[in-house]
Amino acid sequence: MYQAIVFLPLLGAILAGLIALAGARARFPGQAPPPGLEDNATDAHVHHHAPSVHGDAGVIHHSHHEGDSHAVEPAAAGSRTAELITTTLLMISMILSWIAFVQVGFNHVDARVPILTWIAAGDLKIEWALRIDTLTAVMLVVVNTVSAFVHLYSIGYMNEDPYRPRFFAYLSIFTFFMLMLVTSDNLVQMFFGWEGVGLASYLLIGFWYHNPEANAAAIKAFVVNRVGDFGFALGIFALFAFVGAVDLDTVFAQAPSLTGKTMWFFGYHPDALTIICLLLFMGAMGKSAQFLLHTWLPDAMEGPTPVSALIHAATMVTAGVFMVARLSPLFELAPNAQIFVTFIGATTAIFAATIGLVQNDIKRIVAYSTCSQLGYMFVAMGCGAYSVGMFHLFTHAFFKALLFLGSGSVIHAMHHEQDIRHMGGLKDRIPYTYTVMIIGTLALTGFPLTAGYFSKDAIIEAAYVGHNPMALYGFVCTIAAALLTSFYSWRLIFKTFHGEPHDRKHWKEAHESPMTMLVPLGFLAAGSVLAGLPFKEVFAGHGVEGFFREALTFGKDNHVLEDMHHIPLQIGLLPTVMMAIGFVIAWHFYIRRPDIPVELARQHDFLYRFLLNKWYFDELYDLIFVRPAKWIGRELWKKGDGWLIDGFGPDGVSARVLDVTRNVVRLQTGYLYHYAFAMLIGVAAFITWFMFSAGMH
DSSP: OHHHHHHHHHHHHHHHHHHHHHHHHHHSTTSOOOTTTTTGGGGGGOOOEEEEOOSTTSOOEEEEBOOOSSOSSOOOTTHHHHHHHHHHHHHHHHHHHHHHHIIIIISOOOEEEEEEEEEEETTEEEEEEEEESHHHHHHHHHHHHHHHHHHHHHHHHTTTOTTHHHHHHHHHHHHHHHHHHHTBSBHHHHHHHHHHHHHHHHHHHTSSTTSHHHHHHHHHHHHHHHHHHHHHHHHHHHHHHHHSOOBHHHHHHHGGGGTTOBOOBTTBOOBHHHHHHHHHHHHHHHHTTOTTSOTHHHHGGGSOHHHHHIIIIISGGGHHHHHHHHTHHHHTTOHHHHHHHHHHHHHHHHHHHHHHTTOOBHHHHHHHHHHHHHHHHHHHHHTTOHHHHHHHHHHHHHHHHHHHHHHHHHHHHTTTBOBGGGOOOGGGTSHHHHHHHHHHHHHHHTOTTSHHHHHHHHHHHHHHHOOSTTHHHHHHHHHHHHHHHHHHHHHHHHHHHSSOOSOHHHHHHOOOOOHHHHHHHHHHHHHHHHTTHHHHHHHHSTTHHHHHGGGSOOOTTOOHHHHGGGOOHHHHHHHHHHHHHHHHHHHIIIIIOTHHHHHHHHHTHHHHHHHHTGGGHHHHHIIIIIHHHHHHHHHIIIIIIIIIIIHHIIIIIHHHHHHHHHHHHTTOOOOHHHHHHHHHHHHHHHHHHHHHHHHHO
């Protein structure tokens, strides 16, 4: 069963890939597709940038469109077959995942499924095996459930795109790599899955590769992730150097013996475990878009909306959270690393929430929300409440995928318009989408009895009772972020679905999406409510240790989960109060007095632009990293390569040799008397030299 769960998506990817290849060859028999023509039809999804003057401060911005209304080319042969194969296989994998979740989590049936011997080189022996425990089972459910519904949703959403087989192949290969990551029994296998999802995300974000913005976003995601992955790789190397193995069981068994050991690091000798955990967490920062390595996530919205839901809501971005949970035995022994994890998570939670306040692209608002919620998860991890962090990962997958796919339904209805300032009044045109978006927003903001209410509040409570020095900072940031999250989430709802339509032409044409898009929304809406209360006890209650068993480590001095049940009532109510305040402010700003935000933006122009431009991180990185790198490259090219190597090489010494040989060649005239004359001069010179040298002696 476990092999089927993991390898069915791979089978689907291979079959869809073969169909895509066959379709390309059928179009261009005996030749490669002409450059730029292969995906010409994806003009169905061209991103235009039309100027708009409807911003909060009345300044000119740009609206983002995800496409035009019609495809130029007919669909590739086999498109429907590729859709059905990949979606069916993912549905089977999803059903098996839920069965495995019940068996492993509640019936206590852990397993280790060996596949093959992967690497055997000296001391390095790596088995390819599937590690099935409760932590894996939770991730299998999250990954396959969201992926299956994204596949189904994509059948309707990508209906106009002629290159659907390629798209579905990418979706399925991404899912396979993610499953490789979460079932890994050793760090090298985890790294294989880690890099695989990075590759697949690059392909999916840049799926419409005729579009410069999509290409730039794909490259940015790939490069920023390489920064984090470099740290992850160094952490694996360091662990192998100390332990002599990379399989998780050996690493966890040897971890206590590493306490107190130091390692050489840039001339210092810090605690080895702290450095190892920080290096590993660097990988998590990149993959989960945490503060400083977050810049790729909002740009990744250039990809198709189902990609945003799959990668940036529930799967790839949660890989970092899963990795910290999986390596909890190491982090429990490195309290300084936990402090850093808490700091980064809390900073990300509040930082991303502030940017989300003023964004106008519907998908970017949800993207910054994702960034902020991942920060919440890391706060829980840093405080030692690993199961609580996993609880929020579990619930967040449902309501954030719902919000992304719901946004896709809005974009589909609005002729691929993504700017919420051009929407308004849509609740009467697309009531079903409006309803599910409301459910997703209630869950995200933590409305009582929704899934987000149980998991998000549990994280805030864990931060309140946490023992590390950054726990209080985490508590303050998560409470403040709860208010901001409520505000920008309801701002999105009010500006999109309420008020007067800003684009009457598209408003009149707006209609509900096809059933293939609406059915996944319904299931995810149900999950956004039902994923909370039924699982509260096993993730954040008294049943945690029986549910997770050996999958997570709960240190002897770690009483966070117990202390959470003894917090003051006012602390327990605080997140709900913040949620209500955020709702009231948003309602006042965007329903009752829509002139207030415009006036505020005018009065605080610097702050508004600061948030609108995402704290100027892109500009800062451009100044610190991009421009110096370009300057170094240009200098090495012009001076190093051009002036030095070419100047003294092909254009210097070798050029002079050629000049000399050309002139020498001119002496070879072919006339006998020229050669006789030259010989006569030579003989005369020789006799003269001989006479003078003899006279000297």
